[in-house]
Amino acid sequence: MQVIKYMFQPHGDDRGQLVALEEFRDIPFQIKRVYYMYDTVPDVVRGHHAHKVLEQILICIHGSCKIRLDNGIEKKVVPLEKPYEGLYVANNMWREMYDFSPDAVLMVLASELYDESDYIRDYDEFKKYVKENQSDGG
Numbered sequence: 001m002q003v004i005k006y007m008f009q010p011h012g013d014d015r016g017q018l019v020a021l022e023e024f025r026d027i028p029f030q031i032k033r034v035y036y037m038y039d040t041v042p043d044v045v046r047g048h049h050a051h052k053v054l055e056q057i058l059i060c061i062h063g064s065c066k067i068r069l070d071n072g073i074e075k076k077v078v079p080l081e082k083p084y085e086g087l088y089v090a091n092n093m094w095r096e097m098y099d100f101s102p103d104a105v106l107m108v109l110a111s112e113l114y115d116e117s118d119y120i121r122d123y124d125e126f127k128k129y130v131k132e133n134q135s136d137g138g
């Protein structure tokens, strides 16, 4: 499984750092939604789902966390520790977010509006969905 991590350009000067993100330039899709999670309770694991269509970029803009990606065949753990790095999470990818530092703020740039019907929340259903899509060449 290929992990796609973007390293954004920080515009640093003697006042500090600034990162700017533009759709189709820094982010490979139109940004239709932004959300973020904070005050995450210790030892909690979020996610446990995949999306049929949604693509996202996850940026831990403060603190740190880990992302477990699972394409139905292979699993990878990606630490997010810098506010200038973004993890691309494609559709058809099971994700879990965990090991949040107490100060973690995980921001997500999303290619679609919120749509509960895009979620696959059952792991067996996810495996089946991936298999079906692979046989279509997807």
Ligand code: T46
Binding pocket: 033, 035, 037, 046, 047, 048, 056, 095, 097, 108, 114
């Ligand atoms: C994902 C990972 C990385 C909304 O009302 N609008 C929204 O845009 C979102 C994302 C959530 N919600 C509501 C739905 C739930 O009542 O917020 C509550 C928590 O959402 P959820 O349990 O889906 O959160 P996570 O952290 O498990 O997953 C989220 C995203 O939902 C998901 O798309 O990929 O972050």
